[in-house]
Amino acid sequence: MSVLPLDAADEVATEPVPPARRRGLPAFLRRPGGIFGATWLTFVIVASLTAPLWRPYEPAEQDTANALALPSAEHWLGTDPLGRDLLSRIFTAGSLPLLSSALMLVVAFGIGLPLALIAAERGRRVEQVISRLTEVLIALPATILLLAVIGVIGNRLYPVMAILGVMISASVYRVLLGVAQSVRQRLYIDAARVNGLGSLRVNLVHVLPSMATVVAVQAAQLFGIGLLIVAGLAFLGFGPGEPEPSWGFMIQDASGYIYTAPWLMVPTGLVLALTVVAANELADAIAGKVAVAGRAGRRRRRGPLRRAVAAAAAGTAEAPDPAAVLQVRDLSVSVDDGPDLVTGVSFALQPGRVLGLVGESGCGKTMTARSLLGLLPDGVSVSGGSILWRGRELVGLSEREMSALRGREIAMISQEPMVALDPMFSISSQLTGPIRRFRGVGRSEARKIAAELLRNVGIVDAERVLKSHPHQLSGGMAQRVCIALALTGEPDLLVADEPTTALDVTVQAEILSLLRALVRDTGLSVVVVSHDLGVVADICDDVAVMYAGQVVESGTAEAVLDAPAHPYTMALLGANPHVPEGEPVPERLASIAGTVPPPGSWPTGCRFASRCRFAQERCTVPFPELPAHGAGSVLCIRVDELSRDHAVWEPEHAGDEIATPLAPPAPVAGVSR
């Protein structure tokens, strides 16, 4: 659940805007490569198959007076050494490679596809037998074997291409097996089987349609390869003999005239090349591969941002808190040219304290945390506000300036320890690299420090771990290594993004007590992102509860957890299965109806109103100023009434499942500020 906000943001950032109206064309025909590929292939196929009907000359018709002519009105593409018309010859020659490649495809898929379906259906033993056989077939030198076939059965293209289809079926099987297996693993296939559909029907109705794209991509690619092979064979003299035209032999013929008539090799070669390019472009377009413009828009516009920052700083009445190491004021994070992900977030962190950012997935916790290091995903950036780190403004710093801070002053540990370490390098080299960079020590000294750091994070056999690679570690061990890595630069602030979410419960407790010990022993300040109130209660001194990109309540952990003032905090606590010792386990946990509204569709007024039990009509209109409450702050217009009435977010009673808040107000995009 904790991974979601990031993914969602990435999706918002990268999802192309769908065309306003779809015209019923398949997707691949809306890409330039796909359009070119489909058009040219159709043209070549139609022109070749109908060549006898339209060709201006008979392919064998000689005009020796006009030999080796350049293009002219009479011969559009020129003539060959015997004065034969190239245009007529090229398209007359086309049907053989096109048809024999098609035959090769039919054979290759006719064998490969059923084998893949059978192997995926019948399980491991059958799959192993078929796979071993195809491995051998793939390892054979196809071209040379094909020549051996020709040596035996003679120069007969269709049977030769059919045999090539048999050889290629092994590669087809390889690719399709993977797809078939993954399709089969989907649950609805099991459901279909349980419903009594026969094996053939399951394959026809469910498995095959899911494989259509891969089959189409493979077919288009192999078709191009087939054309090249047919032409290559004809080039070697294994094609239709003279005077029959063939692409390969026409190019072979042209190679003898490059001194005197270089034009001769152009038309045939170009038609063949364009046809193969067309097949490959079509395959790419079907596969949905487009040249990724990915990192083009990386350079963010700093100019307007600096202004925004200055304006925000000027407009904030709050004076900088001199005691705080980190002060975030009015921070906004947005998708470039898209919706806001975080708006107006403010909090302060005192040295040696632990601040928790809490909330459901999609509330902007991770975005807030990552903006502290300037590590927002591509296409997402800080759009306003200020991050003061030890009196220095971090918003608007260049990548180089931020990079100099990372690791040395602010370090981060992430939620997935198993993928956070580079799988290709040993733990030793991953630790000693930064140690040498940060501390300017030699190789052996760095290794000593690395071992010491590992022991400090509770790893007993540090030497063995140093020699290991990430995949040899357990999740808890990997997270300890990640913490040790974060400590290599002796940072003053540690940003921990869901540090225990991916770990077993017992390991979670160990990692939390390790973090607690580090704070106690080293005076480190920590920002912890978590959806787990248990974690927050365990190690946080201060808490900021986030909902839909805002901090809705903040204060000391004690105050917020013991006496929640915002209905969302109450709801979170009510939904929390951690029961304090000595209290009875409630029969039912409270729940929060509905989901967090995604960025871009936040309602005006209170963003929690549509899910809040205590919401009233006035909650849905924008409120002018935030009511102050105690030492922390609470973003709720009814906070004083609620605390006076001792409102509690009760678990629902049976039959009371459907919460009855107001009808959700129509989301108004972009008016969230």
Place this chain on the structure above:
Amino acid sequence: MLAYIARRLALAVGTVLAAIVITFLLVHAGNTTPGAVRLGPGATADRIAAENEALGWNRPLFTQFTDYVGQLLQGNLGTSLIDGRDIAADLTDRLPVTASIALFATLLSGVVGILLGVAAAVRGGRTAQGITTGSGVALSLPSFWVGILLVYLLSLQLGWLPATGYTEFSTDPVGWATSLAIPVLTLAVGGAAIVTRTAAAGMREALAQEHVRTLRAMGTPQWRIRYVHALRYASVPVVSVLGIQFIVLFGGSVIIENLFALPGLGQASQVAAVSSDFPALIGVVVVATVVVVITNLLLDLLVAALDPKVRTA
């Protein structure tokens, strides 16, 4: 790791045996007999039958097969039906030609492909688009056509390199290198295109990995993230595709050797196919299969050395 190597070795031996079985069956399935090939057209059926008997063609297939394997293990591939030359000796002369073309083409594809692929992944935008389109075209071009274009350009127009022919390394090393240059370039066009695509995809995938974020969070310099960490991550698919390219280019040299009149294996297989010289055909298939199998084995070991997950398994 040992079990892995043993399994790969078994597969390798199996593949070579399969190649022999397949070509044996192929040869015997056809309606041409070696006697007819040796005696040429116009020979009487009696003489052909006698010749086949003398060649051992009528013995049980299995005996012929075991005999062949026995001879093969002693390095004997028989003699040509056409001119009686020793096939093993002939192929030993030819193998270095084909192998060096394929090897140099693979190396060149690797260097160019990795540079372009990394540039596409790192620079993005227009650069990536141009490189993707260019490689898409390059891998679709028929090699023999590219070869002719290169001869026209480098040899006829610019006069830098000889158009065709082969010079022995022992007689003239420089001449040897220049005689291989255009064939190698020709093969490398398609090879580099494929390596480019693999390297670009591999680098893109590598840079999107979670651990790259950890590296950035540690303030690791950009060049180090790209050219030490991401490149290392992408090295496994790139090395695999280079191995496959060597095999593909080795096979593709049939056409190139024909175009450039190079005395390699490909040329031998073409000649053998034209003349139905069965022992020569089987010999070429066996040698080519052995090369492929050894390449695959080396590739497996190399990948295992590169990928800690395989190495420490």
